[in-house]
Amino acid sequence: MTNGAQRHRVVIIGGGFGGLAAIEKLKGADVDITVIDRRNHHLFQPLLYQVATTSLSPSEIAWPIRMLVKHRPEVATVLGNVTGIDKAGQFVELEDGGRLPFDSLIIATGARHAYFGHDDWEPFAPGLKTLEDATAMRRRLLLAFEAAERETDPDKRRALLTFAIIGAGPTGVELAGAVIELARITLKNEFRSIHPEEARVILIEAGPRVLANFRESLSTYAKTALERLGVEVHLGQAVTDVTADTVTYGDQVLHAHTIIWAAGVLASPAAKW
Numbered sequence: 001m002t003n004g005a006q007r008h009r010v011v012i013i014g015g016g017f018g019g020l021a022a023i024e025k026l027k028g029a030d031v032d033i034t035v036i037d038r039r040n041h042h043l044f045q046p047l048l049y050q051v052a053t054t055s056l057s058p059s060e061i062a063w064p065i066r067m068l069v070k071h072r073p074e075v076a077t078v079l080g081n082v083t084g085i086d087k088a089g090q091f092v093e094l095e096d097g098g099r100l101p102f103d104s105l106i107i108a109t110g111a112r113h114a115y116f117g118h119d120d121w122e123p124f125a126p127g128l129k130t131l132e133d134a135t136a137m138r139r140r141l142l143l144a145f146e147a148a149e150r151e152t153d154p155d156k157r158r159a160l161l162t163f164a165i166i167g168a169g170p171t172g173v174e175l176a177g178a179v180i181e182l183a184r185i186t187l188k189n190e191f192r193s194i195h196p197e198e199a200r201v202i203l204i205e206a207g208p209r210v211l212a213n214f215r216e217s218l219s220t221y222a223k224t225a226l227e228r229l230g231v232e233v234h235l236g237q238a239v240t241d242v243t244a245d246t247v248t249y250g251d252q253v254l255h256a257h258t259i260i261w262a263a264g265v266l267a268s269p270a271a272k273w
C-alpha cells in the first residue's frame with residue numbers, strides 16, 4: 001500500500017484446489033485477497049468415494065477454508081453463494097444480495113455432474129461431488145443392505161443387493177471397487193438373513209474400456225483387478241434409460257435399487273456469467 005491508497009483487490013470465487021492454488025501463488029504479492037465459497041470448507045474430492053463407502057468420515061477430507069488461510073492476514077474469507085458478476089461495475093453478486101468489489105477476479109468454481117440431456121435421471125442416479133453427495137450415497141448404500149435384510153421377496157431382495165455404477169472413469173472405477181469391498185469385507189457376517197458378499201456391483205461403460213483417458217495397459221489392469229474383486233464390468237453399452245430401480249443399457253434392463261452416476265462432468269454455471 002502506498003500513501004494510504006487502497007491495495008489491489010483480488011477476489012477468488014471457490015476455495016477448492018484451484019482457489020487455494022491461486023492464493024498460494026499470490027503469496028507475497030501486494031494485494032488484498034478475498035476468497036468466497038458457498039461452503040465453509042475446502043474439500044479433498046479424490047477421497048469422497050471413501051466417505052461414501054464408510055472408510056473415512058467427512059471431517060477427514062474437509063477443512064475450514066478460514067483455518068487454511070489463517071496465517072495469511074491479507075486473505076479474507078467470505079461464506080456466500082455467488083450468483084453473478086457485474087463486469088462493468090467490477091463486483092460479484094451474492095445470493096443474499098451482497099456485493100463484493102474487485103480489481104482482479106479469479107473464477108475457480110469447479111465442475112458439476114453432466115447427465116447429457118437427461119437431468120431427470122439425477123434423482124435416481126446421484127453423482128459424487130460434495131460432502132452432502134457422499135453422505136447421502138453412504139446412507140443409500142447402507143439402507144439398501146438393511147432393507148434387503150428384511151425383504152422376503154427374492155426378486156426385490158436381489159434388486160436391493162444390486163448396485164449399478166454408470167461410467168468407468170476414475171470415479172466409477174474407485175466407487176465400484178469400494179462398494180464391492182464394503183459388501184464383501186466391511187459388512188461380512190454383520191447380517192443374519194442376507195449375505196452382503198453376494199451383492200452384485202455392476203460397472204456400466206459406454207466406451208470400449210475402463211479409464212479411457214489412461215494408457216490401455218492400465219485400463220486392462222484396472223478391469224482385471226475389479227473383476228478379481230467381484231465387480232461385473234459391462235463395456236461398450238450406453239445407458240439409455242434410468243428409473244428409480246432400473247437401468248437400461250444395451251438390450252437389457254437391470255433391476256438395481258442403488259444406481260450411481262459417474263459418467264460425466266460439466267463446467268460450473270459460472271462459465272456463463
Ligand SMILES: Cc1cc2nc3c(=O)[nH]c(=O)nc-3n(C[C@H](O)[C@H](O)[C@H](O)COP(=O)(O)OP(=O)(O)OC[C@H]3O[C@@H](n4cnc5c(N)ncnc54)[C@H](O)[C@@H]3O)c2cc1C
Nearest residue numbers: 014015016017018019037038045046048081082109110171
Ligand atoms: C469423486 C472424485 C474423485 C476425484 N479423484 C481425483 C484424483 O484421484 N486425482 C485428481 O487429480 N483429481 C481427482 N478428482 C478431480 C479433482 O478433485 C478436481 O479436478 C478438483 O477438485 C477441481 O478443483 P477446482 O478448484 O477446480 O474445483 P472444486 O474442487 O470443485 O472447487 C470449487 C469450489 O467452488 C465453490 N463454488 C462453486 N460454485 C460457487 C458459487 N457459485 N459461489 C461460491 N462458491 C462456489 C465450491 O463450493 C467449491 O468449494 C476427483 C473428483 C471427484 C469428484
